[in-house]
Every structure is written in structure tokens, then in C-alpha cells.
Amino acid sequence: MKTFIQILALGLMMLSCTVYKNKPVSLETASDLNLPSKVQGKSGAVIKFKRIIIEDGKYYGVKEEGSNQFIYELKQEEIREIKVKDKKLSTALAIIGPAIVGGIIVLKVTENEINSSIDYY
Structure with a gap:
């Protein structure tokens, strides 16, 4: 969390x-x-x-x-x-930055779901 x-x-x-x-x-x-x-x-x-x-x-x-x-x-x-x-670079960072962060969040959530669905013996 x-x-x-x-x-x-x-x-x-x-x-x-x-x-x-x-x-x-x-x-x-x-x-x-x-x-x-x-x-x-x-x-x-x-x-x-x-x-x-x-x-x-x-x-x-x-x-x-x-x-x-x-x-x-x-x-x-x-x-x-x-x-x-620098309007172009500021705009690009405003779009790309959160997109990367969103991707990391999706990967983390997916990783947690995969790990929680695995049965360990």
C-alpha cells in the first residue's frame, strides 16, 4: 500500500x-x-x-x-x-509521466493478483 x-x-x-x-x-x-x-x-x-x-x-x-x-x-x-x-516538454511529461505511473500500478496490481492466486504447499 x-x-x-x-x-x-x-x-x-x-x-x-x-x-x-x-x-x-x-x-x-x-x-x-x-x-x-x-x-x-x-x-x-x-x-x-x-x-x-x-x-x-x-x-x-x-x-x-x-x-x-x-x-x-x-x-x-x-x-x-x-x-x-518549454511547452512541448512540459506537456509531454504531464501525459507520459502519469501514463508510466499508471502502467506501474497496473503491473503491481496484476503481480499481486497472480501471487495471491498461487497455492504454496
């Missing part, structure tokens, strides 16, 4: 997994793409934003927590790199 719960938890984690592209992009590109972005500051801190927008020549990171939306000004001189979400 413990293994089943661990496998199920792994599948659920893969559903919420976000994969970011390896190649960093500029603030301008990140705002044009309108994708979730991960911004690493020169201090090493990493902040994830729902998207990056530009207004009046200034860039802002939009963060959503529940029904609240927070906007943070982003300054190029304070940013080490920006990576945007």
Missing part, C-alpha cells in the same frame, strides 16, 4: 511539473512569448513568474497566488538569466 501511495504521488507531481528551456532569453523575448518564466537574479535568487509584460518601456514580472496578482518591476542590470517554459 505504501508503494502504491508513493507511485500515485509521483504521478501527481509530474502533472504539475514545469520544464524550462535551457537557453536563456532576453526580457524582450520573454515578454513577447508571454509564457511562464523563471528569472535568476545576480544574487542567485530565482523567482518564477506567470508571464513577463512590458508597460511604458519597463518590464514587469506577473506572479499569481490564488486569486491575487502581484507585479514586480524587473531591471536588466539585476538579472543573470531568464528561462521560459
Whole structure:
């Protein structure tokens, strides 16, 4: 039962997994793409934003927590790199991950049924 719960938890984690592209992009590109972005500051801190927008020549990171939306000004001189979400890979993991976990669960259940139907003397 413990293994089943661990496998199920792994599948659920893969559903919420976000994969970011390896190649960093500029603030301008990140705002044009309108994708979730991960911004690493020169201090090493990493902040994830729902998207990056530009207004009046200034860039802002939009963060959503529940029904609240927070906007943070982003300054190029304070940013080490920006990576945007890899939509294809994130979607693939969201589909393939739970499918693999489902397959493992089916194998475990089948294995348990086979083992319980064998009479040991």
C-alpha cells in the first residue's frame, strides 16, 4: 500500500511539473512569448513568474497566488538569466509521466493478483 501511495504521488507531481528551456532569453523575448518564466537574479535568487509584460518601456514580472496578482518591476542590470517554459516538454511529461505511473500500478496490481492466486504447499 505504501508503494502504491508513493507511485500515485509521483504521478501527481509530474502533472504539475514545469520544464524550462535551457537557453536563456532576453526580457524582450520573454515578454513577447508571454509564457511562464523563471528569472535568476545576480544574487542567485530565482523567482518564477506567470508571464513577463512590458508597460511604458519597463518590464514587469506577473506572479499569481490564488486569486491575487502581484507585479514586480524587473531591471536588466539585476538579472543573470531568464528561462521560459518549454511547452512541448512540459506537456509531454504531464501525459507520459502519469501514463508510466499508471502502467506501474497496473503491473503491481496484476503481480499481486497472480501471487495471491498461487497455492504454496
